[in-house]
Amino acid sequence: MVTLGAIHWIYIVLVTVVIVTMAMRRDTVLPCIIGLFVVGMTWSGSRLKPSRLCSMP
Amino acid sequence: MIAAGNEFLGIIVVISLVVGMSKAMSETGIDALIAKPATKVMVNADVAFFVTGISMLIVSWFVWPSPAVALIGALITPVAVKAGLPVIGAAIAMNLFGHGLAMSNDWIIQGAPGVTAKGAGLADPMVIIKSGIPLFLVMGVVTITIAYIMLKRDMSANKDHYAQQALNYTAATTEVKEPSGAAKLMAALIPVAFIADVVAMLILDLKGGDATALIGGTALVIMSVIAMVEFKGESLEKITNYVRDGFVFGISVFAPVIVIGAFFFLGGEGTAKAILGENATGLLNDIGLFLSQNTPISAGPICFIQTIIGGITGLDGSGFSGLPLVGSLAQTFGTAINGDVGVLGALGQLSAIWVGGGTIIPWGIIPVAAICGVEPMELARRNFIPVIIGLIVTTIVAMFIV
Numbered sequence: 321m322v323t324l325g326a327i328h329w330i331y332i333v334l335v336t337v338v339i340v341t342m343a344m345r346r347d348t349v350l351p352c353i354i355g356l357f358v359v360g361m362t363w364s365g366s367r368l369k370p371s372r373l374c375s376m377p
Numbered sequence: 378m379i380a381a382g383n384e385f386l387g388i389i390v391v392i393s394l395v396v397g398m399s400k401a402m403s404e405t406g407i408d409a410l411i412a413k414p415a416t417k418v419m420v421n422a423d424v425a426f427f428v429t430g431i432s433m434l435i436v437s438w439f440v441w442p443s444p445a446v447a448l449i450g451a452l453i454t455p456v457a458v459k460a461g462l463p464v465i466g467a468a469i470a471m472n473l474f475g476h477g478l479a480m481s482n483d484w485i486i487q488g489a490p491g492v493t494a495k496g497a498g499l500a501d502p503m504v505i506i507k508s509g510i511p512l513f514l515v516m517g518v519v520t521i522t523i524a525y526i527m528l529k530r531d532m533s534a535n536k537d538h539y540a541q542q543a544l545n546y547t548a549a550t551t552e553v554k555e556p557s558g559a560a561k562l563m564a565a566l567i568p569v570a571f572i573a574d575v576v577a578m579l580i581l582d583l584k585g586g587d588a589t590a591l592i593g594g595t596a597l598v599i600m601s602v603i604a605m606v607e608f609k610g611e612s613l614e615k616i617t618n619y620v621r622d623g624f625v626f627g628i629s630v631f632a633p634v635i636v637i638g639a640f641f642f643l644g645g646e647g648t649a650k651a652i653l654g655e656n657a658t659g660l661l662n663d664i665g666l667f668l669s670q671n672t673p674i675s676a677g678p679i680c681f682i683q684t685i686i687g688g689i690t691g692l693d694g695s696g697f698s699g700l701p702l703v704g705s706l707a708q709t710f711g712t713a714i715n716g717d718v719g720v721l722g723a724l725g726q727l728s729a730i731w732v733g734g735g736t737i738i739p740w741g742i743i744p745v746a747a748i749c750g751v752e753p754m755e756l757a758r759r760n761f762i763p764v765i766i767g768l769i770v771t772t773i774v775a776m777f778i779v
């Protein structure tokens with residue numbers, strides 16, 4: 321049995337935002353940058369150490 | 378984003394090389410020579426749309442869509458555009474016929490149905506292919522008809538704009554000197570080289586990435602030969618220019634896609650590991666599994682959930698990543714409702730491939746957009762409505778035959 325954590329719900333919301341943006345015929349780069357940032361933060365926060373996403377050179 | 382960039386680098390390089398080659402070809406007038414016979418067949422935009430689409434369909438069945446894009450894009454698309462088809466129309470035709478229709482049943486190479494069948498515990502991929510035929514037909518006819526009608530409407534609404542575009546395109550490609558004897562020879566040899574590529578792919582059993590690489594290599598060789606025979610002493614500098622132009626174009630198309638791809642790669646299992654670290658899980662797969670555990674067991678909801686799960690797992694831009702999941706779900710659901718496992722598997726596969734393989738996800742469709750010179754997002758927006766309507770209609774049909 322798979323249970324969904326906070327990160328899944330956050331991701332679902334962000335994906336919905338991107339798809340709505342696409343349906344409104346606008347560019348999706350900004351929502352994706354925000355999405356990367358939020359998911360990256362949630363992920364590293366839940367592991368209590370910086371992920372590779374944040375520590376990229 | 379670096380991880381996403383790495384995922385795309387292979388295709389960026391191939392696209393750039395093909396664009397560089399077509400630059401060299403148009404500067405020497407070779408492209409006009411090659412296009413001449415095809416010009417006779419493509420008398421107007423309607424014929425051009427379907428000729429482009431169907432040649433894409435056939436080539437994609439044999440070697441998968443990505444090498445087909447490079448091939449058709451270099452040889453047939455320029456002719457279609459001269460026949461009055463807007464570049465966006467050519468892109469739509471290539472994308473829907475190749476990445477959608479051809480890839481979603483994939484009956485020659487059997488890559489996609491093979492994976493789905495394995496997930497569903499079926500020994501023979503042909504089961505998926507056979508029981509999926511009505512679904513593939515419905516999906517193809519509905520989607521392509523809607524896309525075509527929308528394109529026609531748009532063409533008559535913006536007639537002036539497209540007329541201007543066609544004019545610019547023709548002007549940009551024909552302001553060349555009289556082709557030399559060497560150019561005529563090259564014009565004969567280039568199609569032969571690409572046909573040899575296709576033959577080599579079939580004999581050596583190359584597909585997907587390897588086949589695309591072969592096309593890229595061929596493009597590089599042709600570009601070099603053109604530069605050498607046409608410009609002789611200057612060829613060293615000329616070729617640098619062609620390569621540079623090709624890569625400038627390639628990167629300018631892919632730049633936004635790398636950002637968007639990075640976000641959606643967070644959801645795919647393999648790519649998430651590369652970005653977030655070893656113990657990352659595929660968010661999109663988790664979501665698909667979660668949905669399947671909370672579905673009422675009867676034909677209607679199950680068909681819809683198969684389509685939705687296929688679509689969700691396709692969002693990471695790889696149509697293939699979701700196939701094992703939809704396959705095993707098809708088996709679970711099929712036994713639960715006493716339905717046809719093959720139909721359910723085919724439905725999930727169709728949805729995963731049309732979405733992720735991809736016709737509406739910008740990072741899945743970039744090769745097509747790049748080779749036609751249109752914005753990937755513009756192409757995705759144009760495909761969005763036809764593909765969604767097609768998926769809904771197909772799902773409803775599936776409910777009755779399952």
